[in-house]
Amino acid sequence: MSYQSTVSSRGDGFGAQLRAEWTKFWSVRSTKVCTGLGVLLTIGLSVLASNAGGTDANNQPPFTDRFSLVYQPLPGDGSITARLASQANSHEWAKAGVIVKADTSSGSTYAALVATPAHGLRMEAEFTRTVASLPGAAPTWLRLTRTGGTVAGYTSPDGTTWHRVGGVTLAGLPATVQVGLMVASPSVVETVKAAGGSDTRGRATIGRAVFDSVTVQSGGLAPWRQVDIGDASGGSLSRAGGAFTVTGSGDISGYGIASWVTPGNDDTVSNSLVGLQFGLIAMVALGIVFAAAEYKTGIVRTTFAASPRRGRVLAAKAVVLGATAFVAGLLASVAAYLAAQPGLHSNGYNPPAYPHRAITEPTVLRAVVGAALVLGVLAVFGLAISTLLRRSVRSLALVLGLMLVPQIVGAAVLSLGTDLWLHRLTPVAGLAITQTRQRFDTAISPWGGFGVLAGYAAVALVAAILAVRRRDA
């Protein structure tokens, strides 16, 4: 005869376990206070930071017009044709091609058809318009035709069959324009960071291109001349037979053109979510208190007596805690993001340098939801460490130390290289999910960073589950 318990096993299901943990979570004052404070402080700090200073990016010139031009006048209608034989890869956005420009002063209107080493062929005009972009690179034939106020671009693989790339009407084009060849190569922006500060500076690169078969129709009588437009440097022209070797630096671009580097590189999205720094302390504390409270009060023995499958108890705890922290975190991050925008706008974070970014934009959504995910995972990380160490102070010192110290030390005293590794290897990496802009201090991709944090939490949780199964409570 075997003994069969008459007690229904229904109460031991995972659903019931979740409900038990939720009841414990929500009936304790400290967990509620912790969650509420975390949400409020997150929003508060984001609002404070959004009001803490402005940007002058929109007071900077909205375009750059500095490059090496080889030109001659074109009276009335006509065209410039050239074969771009080769282009040096001095910069991914180096430009070499043909151009129609109102005059040789910096800032005068233009249309250009250029090749780039890494971004294909592009027809651009007026510092604001990308007329066309298509695959291709040197060697290629390029042609611009001017008809009244309109400039049309053509390419050809062989100089006989031509393909129209696009056309653009330029406002205020004079009767006689300058046509010719252009070469540009932007500066490489380097940020050097040493203990206590960072400096950003541009290092000029010199582009080099070889053209041949250069013809100007209904013109072509004047000699070719080379000039550095704007404050560009390093421009030169040397001719051998029919070949034109042109060098030059700089760029011709502005808002609306892909090679444009906007002045100011603040990440307004991650700055709006800076309140997360308070939120993370609250959520780590929440996870730690939630676990440590059971050990402190001895209720953990009751819990384990009621449901002896300890691993499952901890799993249920983690699910309840993670979900609650995520929901609270989402509330906090959405509110923080929305509440920070007015402050940023009134401090000069406006288009064109800083387009206003709606919360529904995919990368913004990733940052905002990601911030909540980080908070959920951190709460579980805290729970796991707290279960392992069974004392709240040690756990707080360890987890908060891991989350806070690298951020301080990295910024304050370390070189950029060491700082970046610290942001890849410690749980701090998780905060990368709020970044929406590639910057010199970008250490890791958004999801990659989140993965690092999630990895820490997962390892800690597995270790904690193994520990509670082996240890006396």
Place this chain on the structure above:
Amino acid sequence: MYALHMEWTKLRTVATTGWWLLGLVACTVGLAAFVSSTVDAVNCAPRCDFDLPRLSLSGVYIGQIAAVALGALAVTTEYDTAMVRTTLAAYPRRGAVLAAKLAVVTVVVLGCAALGVLGSLAVARGILPGNGFTRANGYPPLSLGDRATLRAYLGTVLYLGLIAILSAGVGATLRNTAATVSMVLGMLYVLPIVIPFLPTGAWRDALYRYSPMSAGLTVQATRGLNALPIGPWPGLGVLAGYAGAAVLAGALLFRLRDA
């Protein structure tokens, strides 16, 4: 005197106290060694004006966590175990009890802070010359004979003592270890993390001046003092103000509330 003896016995006989003190010294020296080994006097362009005393004292960024824990535990452990009722039954003068607690934990933290700071000096002197910080490159060896260096080192010891006092004051107010440690760490770390992301300007300077850690650690600065939003000693004074306010609030509540 009796209260002091009582508190000293309590602090001394708790097993974790020793570990936290060891942690304070070890973490301070350890991080100082790490930071010292990563800086380089040669490949440092464009900014090579290293504030070496301050660099050698960066271990305090970790070490202060132990000071926070010690300060909090000195007060809150008694509430966790309800020991505080026994204490007050044996010695009802509450002001004296709290003062004795503060005195004991502060002296112990100051002592260990001095050890950690001297250890940092030793490792920095050992490591830095190997990274090109030699007299020939314009970096005389770190020495407490230099007034500014002495201020940085002495100030850091005082800083850690004040952190323990601040934490104990908050502990007497909140009467919960986890809440105290979270709150003090939040007070200390969040603003210094956020400040570098803010645009330079009046707001940023004001936040620096009111942040207990940023202002307090200004005492470590030995170079470029004019560029800092607050001076070394006034900066430490800001932290002392926070610590004083926390102790005042804690003492008031300790007298008024039931234990």
